[in-house]
Amino acid sequence: MTWNAHLLRWIELPTAALAVDLSRDGRTLYAACHDGVYRVDSENGENERVATHESWTSGVCVVDGENEDPVVVSSGYDGALLFTDPRDGRTIRRIQAHGFWSWQLAHSPDRRLVASVTGQYLCGSYDYKPRPSAEPTVRVFDARSGALVRELELLSPVLSVAFDPEGKRVAAGNLMGDVRVWDIESGAELAAWTTPSFTGWGIIKGHYYTGGVYSLAFSPDGGDLYLAGMGTTRDPAAGNGRQLWQRFAWRESPPVKRDETHEGESGQGLMETLRFHPSEPYFVMAGRIQKGEWNVALFDRESGAKRASFSTETRVTDAVFSPGGERLFLAGAVNQNGPLPEGGYRKYGRIGVYALPGPVREL
Numbered sequence: 001m002t003w004n005a006h007l008l009r010w011i012e013l014p015t016a017a018l019a020v021d022l023s024r025d026g027r028t029l030y031a032a033c034h035d036g037v038y039r040v041d042s043e044n045g046e047n048e049r050v051a052t053h054e055s056w057t058s059g060v061c062v063v064d065g066e067n068e069d070p071v072v073v074s075s076g077y078d079g080a081l082l083f084t085d086p087r088d089g090r091t092i093r094r095i096q097a098h099g100f101w102s103w104q105l106a107h108s109p110d111r112r113l114v115a116s117v118t119g120q121y122l123c124g125s126y127d128y129k130p131r132p133s134a135e136p137t138v139r140v141f142d143a144r145s146g147a148l149v150r151e152l153e154l155l156s157p158v159l160s161v162a163f164d165p166e167g168k169r170v171a172a173g174n175l176m177g178d179v180r181v182w183d184i185e186s187g188a189e190l191a192a193w194t195t196p197s198f199t200g201w202g203i204i205k206g207h208y209y210t211g212g213v214y215s216l217a218f219s220p221d222g223g224d225l226y227l228a229g230m231g232t233t234r235d236p237a238a239g240n241g242r243q244l245w246q247r248f249a250w251r252e253s254p255p256v257k258r259d260e261t262h263e264g265e266s267g268q269g270l271m272e273t274l275r276f277h278p279s280e281p282y283f284v285m286a287g288r289i290q291k292g293e294w295n296v297a298l299f300d301r302e303s304g305a306k307r308a309s310f311s312t313e314t315r316v317t318d319a320v321f322s323p324g325g326e327r328l329f330l331a332g333a334v335n336q337n338g339p340l341p342e343g344g345y346r347k348y349g350r351i352g353v354y355a356l357p358g359p360v361r362e363l
Helices: none
Strands: 006-013 018-024 030-035 034-043 045-053 059-066 071-078 082-083 089-096 102-107 113-118 138-142 148-152 156-162 169-174 178-183 189-194 197-203 206-213 215-218 224-230 243-249 258-259 270-277 282-287 296-300 306-311 315-321 327-333 349-355
Touching: 006 034, 018 102, 018 296, 018 327, 030 071, 030 349, 034 059, 045 082, 045 169, 059 102, 059 282, 082 102, 102 189, 113 156, 113 169, 138 169, 148 169, 148 178, 148 197, 156 215, 169 224, 169 270, 178 224, 197 258, 224 270, 224 282, 243 270, 282 315
Parallel strands: 018 059, 018 315, 102 156, 270 315
Antiparallel strands: 006 349, 018 030, 030 034, 030 059, 034 045, 059 071, 071 082, 082 089, 102 113, 113 138, 138 148, 156 169, 169 178, 178 189, 197 206, 215 224, 224 243, 243 258, 270 282, 282 296, 296 306, 315 327, 327 349
């Protein structure tokens, strides 16, 4: 079935967008791009850079600062968190959160906490399994003060992080398919398991591990944790693993896999983001397509069935719904294709603004 989501506009940005977040009013987007954080008007596409890191910007969150004024927190490959006043681009504070890259940044539902994950893939044994990081790989910060709230350990590199709907728990996933859930207040580990489905061992172009859990999302009731990435392949560089999500009942002991991408409902490619609709019973998964018909698909939350799909003909790195769910924003990039004949370079960052159809039952 083809999803009749209506493309309203493509917004062009100078460089690739790796992450995106939305203001509470649903109009202003903030995109973490190679060359900094851009404030973007979702209606007319006007944009302005408001913050820069010393390297690529990898994550962005709109949080509540003092007096409930919005603050933009961004993470980068410089390992820093920048707290920026979006009105004038003033840097409120800079925190050196990690000694290596921040792979992903997330905020709690109440926008009072942010979590960042890190870790470099360094071989730690004869079979190339990664060695532990020299620093904690999951860090949780107070979004208002910047104070460190909790440090947590997961085998490096940690690629994804998510808060539960109550903002009391945080989950993280790594290259090797290890997943952990912790209580933030106490630091207690609540769940731990490994799924090998997302990790590939290259034997064609090189011997190394690749892949990993690229995105995490708790179900709206908090009882399940959904993982997204790419299915295993012997040639990871080709990106031809299965477009994969998995659903785990994380409170079970041990956690139980309840469902995953159904047979015949996917092509090949790396899935980089998974997000739940704020009111309708479905989630969206998106990423890169290597072979198949779609790189964005809608799945029923309970049955796991693919209800609809489409191709953006771009790479999608992140997605966010408007507060009411009537808009879907997809951030990513197209090929840069080298310099332009007249000089300079083509803008290759993209944000797609889609108007969604009615309730999922009508699809």
